[in-house]
Amino acid sequence: MLRAEHLAFAYGKEAQTYDFSFEAEAGAVTAISGASGSGKSTLLDLIAGFLAPKSGTLALDGANLLPLPPETRPLSLLLQSDNLFDHLSAHENVALGLPKGVAKIEGRRRVEEVLQRVGLDGLAHQTAATLSGGQKQRVALARTLLRDRAILLLDEPFSALDDETRQVIRALVGELTRSEGWHTILVSHHEDDIAALATRRYRLAEGRLTPA
Structure with a gap:
């Protein structure tokens, strides 16, 4: 509670x-x-x-x-603005939520897992600037999942x-x-x-x- x-x-x-x-x-x-x-x-x-x-x-x-x-x-905060970096890919934006010290291979696995959970596994390498508003909010939710x-x-x-x-x-x-x-x-x-x-x-x- x-x-x-x-x-x-x-x-x-x-x-x-x-x-x-x-x-x-x-x-x-x-x-x-x-x-x-x-x-x-x-x-x-x-x-x-x-x-x-x-x-x-x-x-x-x-x-x-x-x-x-x-x-x-x-806690995590999800706003009307998605707070993504437009020049980074969906994968890179989500990876910003990884804890420090996570091994590269393990980090990639975790990011791929949360992107799949929010339905974005096929768009992992698209830049945020090319995503729709709904897709951007999915990226933000994936980052929230990763932060746990x-x-x-x-x-x-x-x-x-x-x-x-x-x-x-x-x-x-x-x-x-x-x-x-x-x-x-x-x-x-x-x-x-x-x-x-x-x-x-x-x-x-x-x-x-x-x-x-």
Whole structure:
């Protein structure tokens, strides 16, 4: 279980004060909805460690995450922007997620395995610039698989996709969340995405999360 209790933050003395409490289960998608500017990205930044809370707790299976810097937190982030290097191939982009010290042959095997799992084994050597939006999100998901981290943060990850591709990638995210046991947190304005994926829902308003 990923659990936050009264995770508090404010950008300034006169700004909105946020107080976040939530639970996210392994193998399930927890969805956060709310109006633009309600603080959804602030919440993700606190979980990722890009912002430091004034008080409160954030723990994964009882282990405190707050002292950990962003680069050592057990999480991956999937955004509307795929964060790929256009000049690198799909294989090379995914390989960036390999831990240091992995032997070349073993690294190649791992990359090929995750590309196959997301349906991209035939496009491994195409540059990211030549891939479609859905294919790029598959590359980003393959890199997430390779990193093997317990938490997946999704910030409007399907917004740039057409409806047909959106449904396919959305289903893949749900499938991987269940099979890998990820604690997936989805921030979205789109009710269709939330309805298709979420097993637990919160609404963010006036700096607070409430079950929806």
